[in-house]
Amino acid sequence: MSEPTEPRTTEPQRRLTRATTEPLWVRCVLIVVAMVFLGLFLFVPLAAVFAQALAKGVQAYLDSFRDAEALAAIRLTLITAAIAVPLNLIFGLSAAWAIAKFNFYGKNILITLIDLPFAISPVISGLIYVLMFGMRGWFGPWLAEHDIKIIFAVPGIVLATIFVTLPFVARELIPLMQAQGTEEEEAARVLGAGGWEMFRRVTLRNIKWGLLYGIILCNARAMGEFGAVSVVSGHVRGETNTMTLHVEILYNEYNFVAAFAVASLLSILALVTLAAKSFVEWKFRHELTADRAPSI
Amino acid sequence: MFLPLSGLFLKSASMTWPQFLQAVADPRVVASYRLSFGASFIGAGINAVFGFIVAWVLVRYSFPGKRLVDALVDLPFALPTAVSGIALTAIYSENGWIGRFLTGLGVKAAFSPFGVVIALTFIGLPFVVRTLQPALHDLEVEIEEAAASLGATRWQTFRRVIFPAILPTLLTGFALAFARALGEYGSVVFISGNIPMRTEIAPLLIIMKLEQYDYAGATAIAVVMLAASFVLLLIINLLQWWSGRYRTAAMT
Amino acid sequence: MSIEVHHITKTFGRFVALRDVSLKVPRGELVALLGPSGSGKTTLLRIIAGLEVPDPGSGAILFHEEDVARRSVGERKVGFVFQHYALFRHMTVFENVAFGLRVLPRGQRPSRSEVHRRVFDLLRLVQLDTQADRFPSQLSGGQRQRVALARALAVQPKVLLLDEPFGSLDAKVRLELRRWLRRLHDEIHLTSVFVTHDQEEALEVADRVVVMNNGQIEQVGKPDEVFHNPATEFVMNFLGSVNLFHGRVEGGKAYFGPLAVEYPEHDESPASQARVFVRPHDFALMLQPDGGPCFKAKVVRIHSAGPQVKMELSSDFGQRVDVEVPQDRFHSLHLAVGSEVFVSPRRIRVFLEDYSI
Numbered sequence: 001m002s003e004p005t006e007p008r009t010t011e012p013q014r015r016l017t018r019a020t021t022e023p024l025w026v027r028c029v030l031i032v033v034a035m036v037f038l039g040l041f042l043f044v045p046l047a048a049v050f051a052q053a054l055a056k057g058v059q060a061y062l063d064s065f066r067d068a069e070a071l072a073a074i075r076l077t078l079i080t081a082a083i084a085v086p087l088n089l090i091f092g093l094s095a096a097w098a099i100a101k102f103n104f105y106g107k108n109i110l111i112t113l114i115d116l117p118f119a120i121s122p123v124i125s126g127l128i129y130v131l132m133f134g135m136r137g138w139f140g141p142w143l144a145e146h147d148i149k150i151i152f153a154v155p156g157i158v159l160a161t162i163f164v165t166l167p168f169v170a171r172e173l174i175p176l177m178q179a180q181g182t183e184e185e186e187a188a189r190v191l192g193a194g195g196w197e198m199f200r201r202v203t204l205r206n207i208k209w210g211l212l213y214g215i216i217l218c219n220a221r222a223m224g225e226f227g228a229v230s231v232v233s234g235h236v237r238g239e240t241n242t243m244t245l246h247v248e249i250l251y252n253e254y255n256f257v258a259a260f261a262v263a264s265l266l267s268i269l270a271l272v273t274l275a276a277k278s279f280v281e282w283k284f285r286h287e288l289t290a291d292r293a294p295s296i
Numbered sequence: 297m298f299l300p301l302s303g304l305f306l307k308s309a310s311m312t313w314p315q316f317l318q319a320v321a322d323p324r325v326v327a328s329y330r331l332s333f334g335a336s337f338i339g340a341g342i343n344a345v346f347g348f349i350v351a352w353v354l355v356r357y358s359f360p361g362k363r364l365v366d367a368l369v370d371l372p373f374a375l376p377t378a379v380s381g382i383a384l385t386a387i388y389s390e391n392g393w394i395g396r397f398l399t400g401l402g403v404k405a406a407f408s409p410f411g412v413v414i415a416l417t418f419i420g421l422p423f424v425v426r427t428l429q430p431a432l433h434d435l436e437v438e439i440e441e442a443a444a445s446l447g448a449t450r451w452q453t454f455r456r457v458i459f460p461a462i463l464p465t466l467l468t469g470f471a472l473a474f475a476r477a478l479g480e481y482g483s484v485v486f487i488s489g490n491i492p493m494r495t496e497i498a499p500l501l502i503i504m505k506l507e508q509y510d511y512a513g514a515t516a517i518a519v520v521m522l523a524a525s526f527v528l529l530l531i532i533n534l535l536q537w538w539s540g541r542y543r544t545a546a547m548t
Numbered sequence: 549m550s551i552e553v554h555h556i557t558k559t560f561g562r563f564v565a566l567r568d569v570s571l572k573v574p575r576g577e578l579v580a581l582l583g584p585s586g587s588g589k590t591t592l593l594r595i596i597a598g599l600e601v602p603d604p605g606s607g608a609i610l611f612h613e614e615d616v617a618r619r620s621v622g623e624r625k626v627g628f629v630f631q632h633y634a635l636f637r638h639m640t641v642f643e644n645v646a647f648g649l650r651v652l653p654r655g656q657r658p659s660r661s662e663v664h665r666r667v668f669d670l671l672r673l674v675q676l677d678t679q680a681d682r683f684p685s686q687l688s689g690g691q692r693q694r695v696a697l698a699r700a701l702a703v704q705p706k707v708l709l710l711d712e713p714f715g716s717l718d719a720k721v722r723l724e725l726r727r728w729l730r731r732l733h734d735e736i737h738l739t740s741v742f743v744t745h746d747q748e749e750a751l752e753v754a755d756r757v758v759v760m761n762n763g764q765i766e767q768v769g770k771p772d773e774v775f776h777n778p779a780t781e782f783v784m785n786f787l788g789s790v791n792l793f794h795g796r797v798e799g800g801k802a803y804f805g806p807l808a809v810e811y812p813e814h815d816e817s818p819a820s821q822a823r824v825f826v827r828p829h830d831f832a833l834m835l836q837p838d839g840g841p842c843f844k845a846k847v848v849r850i851h852s853a854g855p856q857v858k859m860e861l862s863s864d865f866g867q868r869v870d871v872e873v874p875q876d877r878f879h880s881l882h883l884a885v886g887s888e889v890f891v892s893p894r895r896i897r898v899f900l901e902d903y904s905i
Contacts, residue, residue, distance in 0.1 A: 461636075
């Protein structure tokens with residue numbers, strides 16, 4: 001390989017010289033067009049949530065949260081996430097580990113299975129659960145016999161959420177772990193580290209930020225899922241409503257302020273997620289996988 | 297991959313072939329397909345055009361607030377679909393902030409197919425932008441310099457050199473946005489108004505059938521949608537293979 | 549067309565790439581910009597091309613007496629060849645070469661048949677006419693670079709600029725291609741400037757060599773001149789291998805080790821510390837002293853696999869010395885590791901210690 005030539009710029013950014021950039025007026029027009037487009041489709045809706053929530057004043061806004069059903073919805077959402085995220089974390093770690101480090105029969109099936117929730121509509125995801133556990137479904141009669149309610153009850157919601165958020169952690173970790181290879185772990189083994197210790201010190205340290213990233217995304221989706229839970233939930237106020245479903249109910253009753261108030265909480269969660277995501281990306285760019293195509 | 301799933305569906309629904317066709321070919325259902333596919337296509341198309349501009353501007357220019365804007369592009373991704381659904385409806389309904397102007401122009405936004413397109417554009421936005429950004433970033437500056445040294449104007453360079461190089465990625469982004477929009481439920485179901493034969497989307501019909509305990513009917517619709525997703529996934533993979541054809545492994 | 553640049557300065561942030569550089573390239577010559585990384589050679593080339601803009605306050609850039617500093621790269625009618633070819637991957641070889649012709653303004657654009665003719669003429673020139681329908685990914689590195697060259701020549705530029713054109717190629721291909729470039733230049737006599745860090749390449753191919761270091765020009769001259777009469781210590785050190793002795797100069801003589809050698813060049817200078825440079829092949833080896841200045845040394849290592857024999861000697865004043873002698877001389881001396889031999893410098897070059905660069 002030839003020696004590198006002298007540095008062309010001191011910034012890491014692309015080198016844009018007179019020859020490779022557009023005249024000023026073109027640039028301005030493009031920026032304006034881009035901002036207007038984003039404004040119409042991105043900024044305005046976000047602002048609208050808060051504007052509507054506060055439309056009748058701060059007091060009315062805060063009162064929406066005193067409502068028992070709203071609190072129940074919030075509680076259910078939190079519980080669901082608290083179950084789904086750790087489970088998927090463990091699943092994701094194990095699956096990524098297995099896929100990255102070993103070759104086994106059925107590996108490709110596992111990979112496809114992991115991508116599945118991404119590729120299909122959330123409604124269809126919910127449909128699968130109904131087909132399996134609903135009254136007329138596969139396990140329906142058996143469940144009815146044992147008086148276990150899954151569909152139209154909390155367990156169904158949790159299961160559906162788990163399914164929908166399954167891929168997030170795994171998808172983050174697989175390319176990361178594949179890229180890192182097994183050498184470091186083998187080295188640790190040779191130096192005498194036990195299994196758990198090796199995992200803790202070597203593997204975990206390497207994937208730390210990818211893991212965090214995956215958890216952030218997983219959590220956001222778990223709390224925000226609507227389509228799938230809508231199918232499996234009984235829509236019973238105060239019992240089987242997550243925050244998103246509660247928003248729907250309030251809105252359909254024309255109780256706009258309350259609806260947007262709950263929505264505003266979810267929006268804040270979304271913004272925090274984005275902020276956390278940006279932070280992790282910025283700080284540890286090199287430790288996250290290079291392929292940043294968005295997940296469906 | 298999807299064949300086993302479809303098989304699973306059909307079996308559990310225990311339908312005969314004629315029954316299946318009847319459920320799927322119901323005019324209301326067909327109308328929902330048309331809307332789902334059509335609106336998704338248009339929405340993805342809008343994203344392809346404007347998303348390209350956004351990606352270009354974010355990668356190549358600097359302006360105040362760029363970092364913030366870049367982070368916000370992921371918003372449709374992070375925001376729960378129900379929230380975006382009610383937010384968009386609020387804005388685009390007749391006395392909404394933007395709906396107001398549109399009504400003045402005689403255009404109905406919310407509770408019309410147009411509203412559906414708006415919601416689906418929102419949903420697909422990050423897909424085009426985020427797919428394009430790394431590709432644009434990786435474009436070698438040298439080929440643009442080479443084109444310039446050969447006398448090409450900036451527009452010629454764009455049309456003949458940059459755009460063809462980035463086209464496969466753009467199409468991939470388009471396909472991803474399209475696929476996502478097809479399955480979308482939460483953000484559309486509010487703004488569409490769910491008017492039968494006009495603004496009902498396919499996922500909504502699935503839910504309706506389920507509520508009526510018409511498992512078979514719901515499954516039938518789902519199967520058609522799955523088949524479509526499968527085809528799309530195939531196309532996406534083909535696209536990525538095709539774009540790989542031009543990429544050389546190493547230059548030396 | 550001749551090229552002249554006057555007082556060019558270029559900084560990138562805090563890094564000064566070029567400091568007040570002026571250069572003249574006579575018409576029809578093939579000139580090499582030679583230097584290590586960071587010397588500013590590529591920056592200079594790109595400024596001539598118009599791909600970079602010199603800092604305000606810099607002087608003119610003249611193509612045949614005409615100041616083109618304000619013109620964009622496209623307007624300067626230069627042919628530029630990049631180190632990594634920069635071929636348009638989605639176009640065939642033919643389309644790549646035809647590109648420059650196809651983007652000409654309507655009025656000047658040649659007809660399809662004309663384009664076809666000219667492209668094939670060029671492809672024949674670079675011996676790739678059979679590959680016209682291939683894509684760059686199907687070609688070897690050497691072939692790709694020839695396509696890049698043909699593409700650059702298609703628009704009939706007045707000046708050809710090449711940025712480390714052979715840097716990405718294997719050693720053997722590099723050799724072939726540089727000879728080929730020289731022959732091409734002899735045929736078409738286009739004023740050409742190429743950048744390289746490979747001194748062998750520069751000395752072998754160019755009509756004139758510009759040695760650069762740290763953003764400035766150290767010396768300009770024919771390959772012979774810069775090699776045998778280096779103007780500065782840097783040039784001496786950079787081109788070819790060299791032995792360095794610390795000594796002093798006094799009254800027209802250079803003193804280093806046990807030696808005192810006549811060196812009239814510094815007759816006028818007062819006594820001062822000096823650095824004495826001797827090239828390995830400028831030493832004579834003898835089994836007995838011959839009366840002239842010489843020192844004793846012991847053979848430490850012998851490398852005889854090559855056109856000359858290279859030896860590492862350890863002098864009796866404690867310095868390691870590299871020498872090079874022709875094969876037959878070596879054999880006639882019957883030397884082996886551990887042998888003692890007398891070494892006499894035939895040609896030295898002295899730079900005074902406070903010689904500022």
